[in-house]
Amino acid sequence: MSKIETIMPLSLKRAIKKLGHDINTARRRRQLTVDMMTQRASISKPTYLRVEKGDPSVAFGTYCMVLFALGEADRIQDLLDISHDETGLLLDEARLPKRVRSKKTTPEAL
Numbered sequence: 001m002s003k004i005e006t007i008m009p010l011s012l013k014r015a016i017k018k019l020g021h022d023i024n025t026a027r028r029r030r031q032l033t034v035d036m037m038t039q040r041a042s043i044s045k046p047t048y049l050r051v052e053k054g055d056p057s058v059a060f061g062t063y064c065m066v067l068f069a070l071g072e073a074d075r076i077q078d079l080l081d082i083s084h085d086e087t088g089l090l091l092d093e094a095r096l097p098k099r100v101r102s103k104k105t106t107p108e109a110l
Helices: 003-005 010-029 034-040 045-053 060-069 074-077 087-096
Strands: none
Touching: 010 045, 010 060, 034 045, 034 060, 045 060, 060 074
């Protein structure tokens, strides 16, 4: 077990395992072999097999290349769409000033 796996929350481990399973299913639905995927994603076979197992120690870029090879790269841009970031939007709203006042102009500024 890698260091990252020992500190990773269980919910993240499960999510990455599911991603690996989903990649495996998507590959088989497209009738692509493992060798075809390794060529398209420009990665080694052992690394690809780790992706399909949902290994969290595999680089994020590798997962991106595999999604690209499956024709699903456009989904990466929606991982954290800031327009749907409810926490961030609430924090922004909390930081808004209670009121807005106009700035006084000095004679030197004119």
